[in-house]
Amino acid sequence: MASNLNRLSRFNLASLALGLAFLYLPIVILVIYSFNASRLVTVWGGWSLRWYTEFFNDRAMLDAAWMSCRVALASATLATLLGTLAAVGLSRGERFKGRMLFSGMLYAPLVMPEIITGLSLLLLFVALNAERGFWTVTFAHTTLTICFVAVVVQSRLGALDRSLEEAAMDLGCSPARAFAAVTLPLIVPAIAAGWMLALTLSLDDLVIASFTTGPGSETLPIRIYSEVRLGVKPEINAICTLVIGLIAMVIVVASFASKLSSTRGESAAPL
Amino acid sequence: MAEQLSQPDPQPVAESATPEPVTVAADPPLLRIDGVVKTFGAVRAVDRLSLDIGAGEFFALLGPSGCGKTTLLRMLAGFETPDQGRILLDGKDIAQMLPHQRPVNMMFQNYALFPHLSVRDNIAFGLKRARMPGSEIAARVAEMVALVRLEGLEKRKPDQLSGGQRQRVALARSLARRPRVLLLDEPLAALDKKLRESTQAELMELQRRLGMTFIVVTHDQDEAMTMADHIGVMDQGRLEQVATPRQLYEAPRSRWVAEFVGDVNLFEGEPRPDEAGRIAVATRDAGTIFAAEPPDTLTKTKVCVAVRPEKVKLSRRGPALDAGHAHAVNRLEGVVTEVSYLGGLTVYKVKLDSGAVLRSSMANTARLETEAYSVAQRVVAWFAPDDCVVLEQ
Amino acid sequence: MSARRIFARPARFAAIAPYLWMVLFFLVPFGFVLKISLSQTVIAQPPYSPVFDLSEGFAAIRAALAALSLDNFRLLVSDDLYVLSYLRSLVVAAVSTSILLVIGYPIAYGMARLPRRWQSVAMVLVIVPFWTSFLIRIYAWINILQHDGLLNRILLALHLVSAPVVWLSTDSAMYLGIVYSYLPFMVLPLYATLAKMEPALEEAASDLGASPRLVFWLVTFPLSLPGVAAGILLCFIPIVGEFVIPDLLAGSDSLMIGQTLWLEFFTNKDWPVASAAAVLLLVLLLVPLLFYERLQRRQLEGGR
Numbered sequence: 001m002a003s004n005l006n007r008l009s010r011f012n013l014a015s016l017a018l019g020l021a022f023l024y025l026p027i028v029i030l031v032i033y034s035f036n037a038s039r040l041v042t043v044w045g046g047w048s049l050r051w052y053t054e055f056f057n058d059r060a061m062l063d064a065a066w067m068s069c070r071v072a073l074a075s076a077t078l079a080t081l082l083g084t085l086a087a088v089g090l091s092r093g094e095r096f097k098g099r100m101l102f103s104g105m106l107y108a109p110l111v112m113p114e115i116i117t118g119l120s121l122l123l124l125f126v127a128l129n130a131e132r133g134f135w136t137v138t139f140a141h142t143t144l145t146i147c148f149v150a151v152v153v154q155s156r157l158g159a160l161d162r163s164l165e166e167a168a169m170d171l172g173c174s175p176a177r178a179f180a181a182v183t184l185p186l187i188v189p190a191i192a193a194g195w196m197l198a199l200t201l202s203l204d205d206l207v208i209a210s211f212t213t214g215p216g217s218e219t220l221p222i223r224i225y226s227e228v229r230l231g232v233k234p235e236i237n238a239i240c241t242l243v244i245g246l247i248a249m250v251i252v253v254a255s256f257a258s259k260l261s262s263t264r265g266e267s268a269a270p271l
Numbered sequence: 272m273a274e275q276l277s278q279p280d281p282q283p284v285a286e287s288a289t290p291e292p293v294t295v296a297a298d299p300p301l302l303r304i305d306g307v308v309k310t311f312g313a314v315r316a317v318d319r320l321s322l323d324i325g326a327g328e329f330f331a332l333l334g335p336s337g338c339g340k341t342t343l344l345r346m347l348a349g350f351e352t353p354d355q356g357r358i359l360l361d362g363k364d365i366a367q368m369l370p371h372q373r374p375v376n377m378m379f380q381n382y383a384l385f386p387h388l389s390v391r392d393n394i395a396f397g398l399k400r401a402r403m404p405g406s407e408i409a410a411r412v413a414e415m416v417a418l419v420r421l422e423g424l425e426k427r428k429p430d431q432l433s434g435g436q437r438q439r440v441a442l443a444r445s446l447a448r449r450p451r452v453l454l455l456d457e458p459l460a461a462l463d464k465k466l467r468e469s470t471q472a473e474l475m476e477l478q479r480r481l482g483m484t485f486i487v488v489t490h491d492q493d494e495a496m497t498m499a500d501h502i503g504v505m506d507q508g509r510l511e512q513v514a515t516p517r518q519l520y521e522a523p524r525s526r527w528v529a530e531f532v533g534d535v536n537l538f539e540g541e542p543r544p545d546e547a548g549r550i551a552v553a554t555r556d557a558g559t560i561f562a563a564e565p566p567d568t569l570t571k572t573k574v575c576v577a578v579r580p581e582k583v584k585l586s587r588r589g590p591a592l593d594a595g596h597a598h599a600v601n602r603l604e605g606v607v608t609e610v611s612y613l614g615g616l617t618v619y620k621v622k623l624d625s626g627a628v629l630r631s632s633m634a635n636t637a638r639l640e641t642e643a644y645s646v647a648q649r650v651v652a653w654f655a656p657d658d659c660v661v662l663e664q
Numbered sequence: 665m666s667a668r669r670i671f672a673r674p675a676r677f678a679a680i681a682p683y684l685w686m687v688l689f690f691l692v693p694f695g696f697v698l699k700i701s702l703s704q705t706v707i708a709q710p711p712y713s714p715v716f717d718l719s720e721g722f723a724a725i726r727a728a729l730a731a732l733s734l735d736n737f738r739l740l741v742s743d744d745l746y747v748l749s750y751l752r753s754l755v756v757a758a759v760s761t762s763i764l765l766v767i768g769y770p771i772a773y774g775m776a777r778l779p780r781r782w783q784s785v786a787m788v789l790v791i792v793p794f795w796t797s798f799l800i801r802i803y804a805w806i807n808i809l810q811h812d813g814l815l816n817r818i819l820l821a822l823h824l825v826s827a828p829v830v831w832l833s834t835d836s837a838m839y840l841g842i843v844y845s846y847l848p849f850m851v852l853p854l855y856a857t858l859a860k861m862e863p864a865l866e867e868a869a870s871d872l873g874a875s876p877r878l879v880f881w882l883v884t885f886p887l888s889l890p891g892v893a894a895g896i897l898l899c900f901i902p903i904v905g906e907f908v909i910p911d912l913l914a915g916s917d918s919l920m921i922g923q924t925l926w927l928e929f930f931t932n933k934d935w936p937v938a939s940a941a942a943v944l945l946l947v948l949l950l951v952p953l954l955f956y957e958r959l960q961r962r963q964l965e966g967g968r
Contacts (some may be wrong), residue, residue, distance in 0.1 A: 012772060012777045014774075016771055016778075016786065019767070019768075019770075019774075019851070020771075020786075023790070023793045023848075026801065026808055027796065027804055029814060040812075065917075085678045085681055086682035089676055089683075091675075092675035093675040093676040094668055096676050096679075101958075103961055104957055105687070105691060109690065111901040111953065111956055112905075113906070113922065115907050115942070116905060116945060117690075119697060119938060119942050124696055125687075125698055128955065139689060144778075150682075164385060165671065166350055167384075167444075169369070170370050170371070170376055170397075170445075171396050171445075171448065172371045172397050172401055173400055174369070174371055175369075175673075176674055177371075185387045186386065203797065204797045204798050204799070206799055210930075219949035221740070221799050224799055228799070232806055232807055243797055243800060244796055244797075247795050247796055247797070251792055252786075257861075263764050
């Protein structure tokens with residue numbers, strides 16, 4: 001970059017550092033306080049794992065966490081399947097009837113206020129007379145996260161060199177075989193990243209789950225929310241830290257996957 | 272020029288009066304393209320194109336970008352289906368077949384190597400689809416690896432190879448199935464200049480050794496001239512001329528071909544018959560130019576005389592002429608306006624007295640300047656009637 | 665037929681399942697929302713009437729259709745509670761989006777100026793909080809902002825204030841929470857456009873005599889407008905419907921429409937009014953939503 005344009009650099013760096021500090025400081029503070037021995041959340045009483053043991057003895061909280069994990073795994077898997085199919089249809093299907101409607105429906109939940117999605121799904125489940133619980137939340141989360149998977153996979157498919165598929169066909173593959181032998185292996189990292197994104201979104205969701213769940217099947221965010229409304233409790237700090245740790249692990253895996261995905265495919269072009 | 276090219280139907284067959292006989296297709300031809308049309312929206316990418324290509328031939332499709340040559344190649348591979356016309360391979364129409372059903376393989380311009388597969392698996396890819404037994408696949412892959420000299424690199428992934436190595440993997444992969452015809456889309460475009468020259472030679476050697484039919488698409492005329500037995504020059508979806516490299520250069524069929532292939536001086540004028548099988552063209556810019564061998568289709572009143580720069584000689588006083596051969600050469604006078612020294616040859620621009628500019632290129636056969644001309648010097652430019660080609664406007 | 669068309673048929677076939685899914689779980693539910701928004705509240709299960717029952721025959725459905733009315737919408741536009749909720753939502757979304765743009769742009773610009781290698785690191789660092797639970801991030805702020813929280817203790821220790829300041833249940837806390845939660849949504853699209861920009865363009869502008877400030881305003885900023893638009897839409901639309909952040913951080917004297925809707929639904933059990941509120945909210949967001957949809961499609965299909 002031209003040296004005279006570097007004059008902005010110090011300002012750039014400062015804003016970047018401040019921005020990142022703003023993003024991370026509250027989380028770091030939360031994590032630190034989760035190890036606080038004192039019952040008073042803001043008084044430092046030395047390091048302790050007390051609140052973690054408290055959490056592991058809290059039956060309701062553990063049930064909610066287990067419910068959240070099951071919902072997240074089921075809905076992420078379903079959403080990945082459907083989202084990948086949708087991405088393939090949109091990026092390889094060319095023009096077809098209802099394409100506008102399809103992509104509109106698919107991508108609207110990306111920005112649609114969750115409260116509307118949640119309400120509309122609940123009304124559907126009521127009309128269908130479905131028993132609310134694990135499956136209704138799972139289907140609701142699937143609907144919410146399909147679009148995220150589709151975005152990730154579709155952008156990968158769009159960046160893929162189309163002549164790879166042509167080359168596979170030229171070498172004797174039917175279109176379906178060409179997809180299985182060449183396209184699919186190249187988009188697997190994107191599919192994995194989409195799955196993990198869906199997983200964390202499902203673990204995170206409060207609003208839609210609140211609408212679509214039934215009595216006796218609370219998810220972790222619903223449980224945390226009702227506790228938080230009553231005030232800060234050190235036990236919540238511990239749970240949040242555990243969730244952050246879990247998600248951090250998922251992110252590390254996901255970033256490895258996306259690194260793999262970005263170095264393949266396009267780099268085959270010689271120029 | 273565009274008007275001139277959209278004349279009703281220039282049947283693109285090589286049959287003009289030319290120094291060499293044209294033997295484009297053996298009988299019956301391996302590949303016959305018959306009246307093929309391909310339209311994209313309002314654009315006719317390929318327009319009623321017919322062409323025969325014989326077995327064992329190295330054929331080049333040459334043309335500017337957007338002329339339809341790549342579309343034609345992709346129709347041969349099966350990636351596009353013609354709107355009209357037939358593509359006969361060994362007498363069988365393959366125009367509607369899907370790519371994987373055709374005994375034709377293609378080497379892609381960007382190579383399209385599968386990034387997730389090793390060199391070996393890339394080469395074996397097509398063989399596995401053909402359900403070849405494992406031992407045969409291994410043998411064939413080894414043969415191909417040896418053929419393109421990639422020994423020791425079988426386990427590498429494409430992104431661990433150099434540009435030249437990738438090109439050879441792509442070649443091996445498309446050759447592995449022993450296709451009836453190998454299609455090469457700009458096979459050397461991605462290589463740097465030095466590598467391109469050596470690879471040209473390798474491709475030619477390989478084609479001769481395998482006796483396979485190669486059809487190469489290129490926009491680089493040097494590449495086409497060097498490698499191909501026959502060249503089809505395309506413009507706006509049509510074949511302008513199909514000929515050997517030499518014919519294409521020395522006996523272009525149209526003004527467009529003359530201008531597209533190599534450098535050329537053109538003079539427009541009106542023809543009138545002259546004695547001894549010659550033709551005299553009265554031009555505005557260069558007086559009367561004599562040319563040999565009038566084309567049999569000389570019916571138009573407007574023609575164009577083409578002469579290549581290296582056929583134009585310069586001297587201070589002009590050639591010594593016998594009295595009886597006053598008309599043996601075309602003789603023009605002018606002033607040198609530009610001298611471009613290019614190493615092997617020097618290109619002069621001579622402004623004729625009529626104001627027109629004539630280009631002459633002279634080989635620098637001696638190290639020391641013996642016959643050099645400088646700017647503003649008055650010179651005589653001359654060329655033989657045999658070196659002129661009369662083209663219809 | 666071309667190579668792409670050869671692939672198109674099986675690809676369209678693949679889209680059938682997600683298509684049907686989205687029709688069932690996205691389109692049809694909106695039909696229900698619309699229908700219930702036109703119904704009356706009753707104390708029953710389900711708590712609205714009329715209820716369509718196909719088994720009761722055509723006449724019953726006609727009667728049910730006749731019972732639909734726009735009463736709920738009339739209530740929404742005449743009752744101050746709802747009108748103020750909508751207004752507050754729009755104001756909060758507009759203000760927060762502006763703050764986000766002002767804060768997010770320098771961050772994105774800083775990222776785009778980093779050496780290539782560090783850019784991807786910075787991007788991961790910005791994305792990570794987005795992957796961390798939304799609720800947890802708000803909770804982290806409650807920790808800091810509460811009466812005897814870290815912020816007040818620091819301010820007291822520095823003698824900047826003499827008594828603890830009330831942070832929680834104020835609009836400042838809500839704005840802080842919104843900006844904090846949505847910052848990645850603003851930064852990432854901005855960064856994406858800024859990083860794609862040809863550095864030679866800025867160099868050319870400065871070569872032609874523009875000062876760094878002018879280079880930014882005449883070249884960099886205009887070229888980043890698609891990213892600005894994406895960032896604004898990506899933040900504005902969901903913030904209008906936001907529920908959790910105002911519920912946990914803002915006071916209860918004025919509500920955003922998301923809170924009002926929640927209240928009607930869960931506390932008052934007035935499903936028809938809640939549905940009508942949702943319909944109206946959607947109508948309100950239709951223009952930005954369509955705009956966003958176009959942007960999204962152009963971005964995903966631009967590379968083809």
